[in-house]
Amino acid sequence: MPETIKQILMRRDGLTANEADELISDAQDALYQYLKEGDLDSAEHICQEYFSLEPDYLFDLDII
Numbered sequence: 504m505p506e507t508i509k510q511i512l513m514r515r516d517g518l519t520a521n522e523a524d525e526l527i528s529d530a531q532d533a534l535y536q537y538l539k540e541g542d543l544d545s546a547e548h549i550c551q552e553y554f555s556l557e558p559d560y561l562f563d564l565d566i567i
Contacts, residue, residue: 507563508523508527508550508554508556508560508563508564509523509524509527511554511556512526512527512554526553526554527564529553530549530550530552530553530554530564531564531565533549533552533553534546534549534561534564537549547561549561549564550564
């Protein structure tokens with residue numbers, strides 16, 4: 504099973520669970536705002552913007 508965004512942030516970036524949760528929450532908020540504004544290009548690249556991860560992880564944000 505692939506790693507979750509949270510697991511990657513904790514392993515790769517040394518974030519605590521709470522720090523990873525906060526960053527993920529910020530990304531979810533930004534993703535929701537992009538979708539609300541119809542900015543699909545930014546929404547598609549949210550994982551790159553916040554986590555330096557490819558768009559494959561978009562569904563891990565549990566907003567779509």
